[in-house]
Amino acid sequence: MIRLWPIPALLAALALPWLGLPIFWVSLLNTIGIAAIVATGIVVLTGIGGMTSFGQAAFVGFGAYASALLTTAWGWSPWLTLPVSLAASGLSALAIGAITLRLSGHYLALGTIAWAVSLYYLAGNLDAVGRNDGISGIPPLSVGGYALIDTRWSCMLILTALLGVVLATRNLLDSRWGRAIRSLRGGVVAAASFGVDTARARMLAFVYAAMLAGLAGWLYAHLQRAVNPTPFGLVAGIQYLLMAVVGGAGFVPGALLGATLVTLVNDRLQDLLPKLLGAAGNYEVIVFGLLLVLVLQSAPDGLWPLLARPRDRVRRLMSAPALPRRQHPALGSVILEAASLRKQFGGLVAVADLSFSVHAGEIVALIGPNGAGKSTSFNLLTGVARPSSGQTRFAGLDITGRTPQSIARLGIARSFQHVKLVASMSVIENVALGAHLRGTASPLAGVLRLDRAEEARLFAEAAIQLDRTGLTAHAFRPATALALGQQRIVEIARALCLDPSLLLLDEPAAGLRHNEKQELATLLSRLRAEGMAILLVEHDMEFVMSLADRLVVMDFGTRIAEGKPADVRHNPAVIEAYLGAAVEDAS
């Protein structure tokens, strides 16, 4: 689908500075534009990717200093330094990210404070970058020998850059890797189980945000024509975060709104407060600090969602050639084999030498009383936990101890006992996340929108799986707006998008109504007929008994029975495990 709004937006950006606005307002617009570019990076990084950074101003500094140094000391043209500025901020993010990005939430955020302070003092004490005086005499941008010194020229350039950033960011978020970044908030385990390299997605968001900051720094250096450490310190970093939080850190327009509000308020306060208090100083930080706290307390999602009601974003699904399918094992061959799997937590043996197998075209159910070790077994099979001993084989291949990503790559898909859907994505986007491994488009292809043909195929596949699971009517609704039972079915549709040979379902019938259960049973039977191997963990006996070909019964971590449903039903050990335990509980 071709969007037309960027064209009038570009025309507006080019014309706005020349419409007779006072120069004061034009330069304010410049400040807003530069800040909005940085804040857009924070939206991707913090609001969407879930990583908080107080240090984005330092990346602005990398971009600004890189260009300042090359243009003053080496006489480079500012246009040639643009890629250098982007590379400087991107590479420094790569280095800092390699050290800190695997840390969880608040450590990562505290780490950003530490390196932001450290870099500030470094810049202030290095002779090469002019210590606290910084670098001055930076040349302005020029075209064909004509220097763009007039603020209105800068404004045209900055607004155009901002428009480009907004477009690139929207493109990125609406791509295969964009969905990976969006899954980072609360959906890491699920995304990893569908082969998303979540560490890479985190790094991508971090580097992308830093490169936007670098772009802002390059613009800043040639607008101000002088740099020093102060505008790249921690307070500036906090202010950029404030913009995103105030505007709405989860939304790209939120960054624009926040940058506008904070810049305007800042301008007024810097004028007003010193007069009011009778002394010069950065008193505006009082208001900003309180504002940050107040917004977190009263509108944690920022102001944008209060202004614009979120609507279902309907995407036109185009017919596209079907995705290639993997070679599935022959019907009846052994797909999954657990051999003496064991998991010990200290002295507690959660799973004791469990062995069983699942064949292609067969539904096997793992049942047992609460605490029998079913969920732990499931985690061992899917790579979420590592077995203490024993082996898991998939179609003859040893997969013990592999990561969830590499297990997904082989064609093993799963659902979760506690539903793990990405709240900020629509049903169909969640389902398309399951097809992540069936696409190859790079993040850059996403930004440049070169991935449309592949995206159409991924979404066509997602639409097929939604149709198969009866969820077509809900395709464009937010995933978490569905009833819990339906969310479980969305998880199954997502699993089917991987084109799996083996489907592992953790309590798929929990929370479903009677007729929904019947529909689920019909779907699973059909998949079985197509040759899929299915392993279920389930509590609903009626559902299991009528559906499964074989049952594996666990109690206290060991297999106590295995066989056809009718046989297991009369097995004395099984009856004792279920009913005996109940009698003991009652006593």
Next chain:
Amino acid sequence: MDSSILLILFQDGIVNGAVYALLALSLVLVFTVTRVVLVPQGEFVSFGALSYAAIGEGHPWPSVVLLAGLGGLAFLRGIWAVHNVRAAAWLAAETLGIPLVLAVLLKWAVPSHPPLVLQAGLALALTAPLAPYLYRVSFQSLAQASVLVLLIASVGTHLALSGLGLVTFGPEGARGPAFSDAVMMAGELMITGQSLWILGLTALVMGGLYLFFTHTLLGAALRATAVNRLGARLVGIPTTQAGLIAFWLAGLIGAASGVLISAQTTLSYDSGFLVGLKGFVAAIIGGMASYPLAAAAAILVGLVESFASFWASAFKEVIVFTVIIPVLLWRSLRHRGVEDEE
């Protein structure tokens, strides 16, 4: 470098490290009980020092105004959640009463130049209540929010408080009088009475916290809150009270550190932040959870700083904050790749 310089650097490092240890302990305390990463801790250090100096010079009134202002804000913020008269009276006593009593006390005491220990006590009384006031204003209504949201709120609070510090104390730094002018010689090493005060107080606070946590019901309640908030609530521990107490302790420790170091260094409204950050480096090395590890790391930070200022004084801060990188690296290598955060 000869051995006497080495000894002096060691001594300096340990004394500074002791202050960082105090701050690191209070950061761990506040974090475990409330999940708040207390970024404004540095402001309590500055404000404690500046209030102490202001009392000595006979004009502590800006500090009183700051305390009364934040107390009033805390009262307004807290009164909505209060359900009975008794609780309202307590709230009013804590938020409005304390500044009032202090104002009267200072009016009477300051002109008569009381002994230094009393001046220090007044400085603590002027500074420490800021911490629980801030808890009421910024964090109490966010008690259910994630650690990250609390951290952002904490950074916002730090920003506002440092601006208020500029209004209250002005941009100039100040020094307070030392508790002791005594100087002892141990071989070539010169030991000042003030550094003994610092070490002594650090030991006292550590011992006091240990006894508090192991031997009192309140301490046990705080530990229970730290381990499991919901569980603590279910067995009847008021977690809001636990949070307030943790903040009171943090405010006291921060202000006391400020009073102690104000005799050695000139502190201005914003220089406490850097001191506090060094406490953070130590607390992070201790995993924001272990008291002994945080205290040991704080001594290490003090030593690194003291040697760094000898060898490369311009890059002192850079080096100190870079100490954290190998620690983060080590933590990140131990960290499992896949995990959902709250």
